Amino acid sequence: MLKIRNFSKSYKGDKKAVDQLNLEIANGDIFGFIGHNGAGKTTTIRAIAGVMDFEEGDIFINGVSIKKDPVACKKITAYIPDNPDLYEHLTGISYLNFIGDIYEVNKFDRETLIEKYSDAFELTSNLGDSIASYSHGMKQKLAIIAALIHRPKLLILDEPFVGLDPKAAHTLKSIMSDLCKSGSAIFFSTHVLEVAEKLCNRIAIIKNGKLIAYGPTKEVTGDHSLEDVFLDLIDKK
Numbered sequence: 001m002l003k004i005r006n007f008s009k010s011y012k013g014d015k016k017a018v019d020q021l022n023l024e025i026a027n028g029d030i031f032g033f034i035g036h037n038g039a040g041k042t043t044t045i046r047a048i049a050g051v052m053d054f055e056e057g058d059i060f061i062n063g064v065s066i067k068k069d070p071v072a073c074k075k076i077t078a079y080i081p082d083n084p085d086l087y088e089h090l091t092g093i094s095y096l097n098f099i100g101d102i103y104e105v106n107k108f109d110r111e112t113l114i115e116k117y118s119d120a121f122e123l124t125s126n127l128g129d130s131i132a133s134y135s136h137g138m139k140q141k142l143a144i145i146a147a148l149i150h151r152p153k154l155l156i157l158d159e160p161f162v163g164l165d166p167k168a169a170h171t172l173k174s175i176m177s178d179l180c181k182s183g184s185a186i187f188f189s190t191h192v193l194e195v196a197e198k199l200c201n202r203i204a205i206i207k208n209g210k211l212i213a214y215g216p217t218k219e220v221t222g223d224h225s226l227e228d229v230f231l232d233l234i235d236k237k
């Protein structure tokens, strides 16, 4: 579903924020992307989502290059940034319908999925309110619902659990599992290593723009916790 080939990115000619990254994510994978602050996670995620240009390498979504046909890639992808920028003057429901229109979601699917996910995130009673009145967590929930209503084949999330209350975080984890069981793939960054260890079948650890571990979670961790492996690798390499 997602192939990253020799991807590198430098900002303003500085040293590379990401350096020759290669990754593959299959349908059904929940892939956790882990690294220290400034390691290159958001840079990678923004390139995959097609919201940032890059010079070196290529990224393929379902076999299509994000450079050559970004629209085809974006049609089957949903991207939830760490701090979603929503249209504050809209109500929650008008925002969801706007996204539904862009992705050409039919009326039945739209109504069914808006109801399903708004109920799951306990946002149904707030959908008529303006987004400007939402808390940070409510905005995040709305961004997640908007991403889910067009049934993305690839869901990309940057730090999705920050700002969610424990119940919403639990709801999101089960939705992520269900989505992957239905054949979609998920790529997300997180600093919450316990969540990555429990939820992800594959993980990658990035340090200073380079991969230092990559593979099935159980193979990367062996007999240790992901936290131990992460701290050990970050100190060593």
Ligand SMILES: Nc1ncnc2c1ncn2[C@@H]1O[C@H](COP(=O)(O)OP(=O)(O)OP(=O)(O)O)[C@@H](O)[C@H]1O
Pocket (backbone or CB within 6 Å): 011, 012, 017, 035, 036, 037, 038, 039, 040, 041, 042, 043, 044
């Ligand atoms: N717009 C930008 N202009 C210049 N440098 C940038 C820009 N965005 C990121 N960088 C640099 O690129 C490197 C990688 O940043 P990135 O945001 O990808 O890290 P991250 O792993 O997502 O970090 P965090 O966990 O803190 O969110 C850092 O050295 C950062 O300073």
